[in-house]
Amino acid sequence: MYANIQSPYLDEEVDLRKITPFHVGLALLKVTAWKRIAHHPTCSCYKNHYFTLGAWHLCVGCTMMYSGIVFIVGCFFLFHDFFQNYLALIPIAYFLGIGISLTHPLIKPRNKWLKAVFRLFLGIGLGSYICAIIISPFLSAKLLLIGIVLVTTTLYSSLRVSDSSDYCSECPLASTDLAFPCNPVNNTQVKMRKIKTLIQERLQNLKDHKELEKRARKEKEYIRIELE
Numbered sequence: 001m002y003a004n005i006q007s008p009y010l011d012e013e014v015d016l017r018k019i020t021p022f023h024v025g026l027a028l029l030k031v032t033a034w035k036r037i038a039h040h041p042t043c044s045c046y047k048n049h050y051f052t053l054g055a056w057h058l059c060v061g062c063t064m065m066y067s068g069i070v071f072i073v074g075c076f077f078l079f080h081d082f083f084q085n086y087l088a089l090i091p092i093a094y095f096l097g098i099g100i101s102l103t104h105p106l107i108k109p110r111n112k113w114l115k116a117v118f119r120l121f122l123g124i125g126l127g128s129y130i131c132a133i134i135i136s137p138f139l140s141a142k143l144l145l146i147g148i149v150l151v152t153t154t155l156y157s158s159l160r161v162s163d164s165s166d167y168c169s170e171c172p173l174a175s176t177d178l179a180f181p182c183n184p185v186n187n188t189q190v191k192m193r194k195i196k197t198l199i200q201e202r203l204q205n206l207k208d209h210k211e212l213e214k215r216a217r218k219e220k221e222y223i224r225i226e227l228e
Helices: 021-036 044-049 060-078 080-085 089-101 103-107 112-135 139-162 184-227
Strands: 050-053 056-059
Touching: 021 056, 021 184, 044 050, 044 060, 044 112, 050 060, 056 060, 060 080, 060 089, 060 112, 080 112, 089 103, 089 112, 103 112, 112 139
Parallel strands: none
Antiparallel strands: 050 056
């Protein structure tokens, strides 16, 4: 696992060519994307935890889970009459999806695609649960179902965080003996400070440039008056 490690956290360069809100926002998103979108460091040690889409990295679990939710809820609305006639399909899809996804924490697969399948079934289960909330005729039942899913997802998220694999703690690139040890959190903070510094420098350059232009106009106006 630790042979020929490829890490983006040994480079402190940032891509900020312009200081428009769009370009600044994009630069900040790129720097923090490993936490916001990939949910793991995007080095080779975590390659089974994220999908690579061009320059972007997407969390395997979240991508597949939300895909499953969108698929089931989309089918529910597209084929609403069919589901109304066969309401039993919704609880069947729920228990099937959740049941298969619960196998994941038991066997803890490292293969990316096997993990993707488990997360897809989790999304199918959650999507079916959302459909059950939608078709429930009573407001009290809807609120109860919403409360249950909020509590269970919060507990599940906390368990995942506490049980998450931390390859960084054993990675040789994180050694403090190195001149620039790999540290995603520190590297992100350095890059964000660098973006802030670049913005301040370029704003100051623009301000100085405008001051020079203003002086040049005043000098031209003075010379014109003297000549008259």
